[in-house]
């Protein structure tokens with residue numbers, strides 16, 4: 625009877641002893657410091673290894689790290705060093721514009737620029753409709769006269785109330801969007817003579833109907849009656865809707881671009 629009652633206590637004590645000995649084995653193992661305490665350099669911390677006690681090492685003079693050789697500075701910056709010492713924007717694409725480049729530009733423009741500039745680039749995007757500072761109308765005289773790389777520069781650094789898009793768009797994409805803006809500018813003031821003979825001209829409305837888009841898709845965007853407008857347009861800041869109706873400047877030409885390289889066989 626007594627043995628029966630003692631039994632569980634004995635068993636418990638035995639288990640506790642096992643746990644204690646396991647624990648001490650682990651503690652002894654935990655005291656080993658070799659890997660935890662190695663003389664490695666932690667970023668932004670000092671180091672006794674170098675004479676100047678800085679962990680971060682300066683770049684070696686006259687060398688370029690792998691992947692950081694940005695030889696084509698126009699491609700990366702959109703400006704060239706002018707003779708007068710100023711950086712100058714150019715009306716020039718750094719690589720050939722193909723249909724693929726334009727399609728990519730259109731896709732990126734529709735994602736990142738239409739909220740403010742609208743699909744046709746008239747500056748009447750949804751966010752502006754709701755009270756944001758009017759985004760530039762890309763078809764007015766000022767914008768039409770700007771060199772192509774100005775658009776690249778604006779996307780890279782932002783412009784006034786417009787944030788920059790350098791983290792969302794790679795340099796190639798920024799150039800593709802710039803090229804697409806030129807295509808938009810042409811499309812908004814295209815004339816019948818611009819279309820090769822034999823090609824049938826369709827209105828945006830017809831295109832929208834063909835693609836089964838909702839009625840009014842090709843019309844300027846309007847706010848639904850339930851929409852809340854944060855602030856009324858500030859006339860002093862310009863109203864995109866008041867941009868000239870037919871601003872096309874015949875002096876503006878499609879930018880010259882390098883000839884396409886021969887297709888690899």
Ligand code: HEC
Pocket residue numbers: 733736737738739740741751756757758759760767774775778779783784785786787789801
């Ligand atoms: C959040 C709204 C917003 C988005 C998104 C936006 N913009 Fe803008 N953009 C503006 C505003 C506002 C201005 C006018 C800036 C000012 O006057 O302060 C502007 C101005 C411009 C200008 C004219 C600069 C000049 O010299 O007059 C260009 C070009 C432009 N944007 C291109 C783009 C492109 C390309 C994109 C997409 C990558 C884009 N924007 C996306 C709001 C936006």
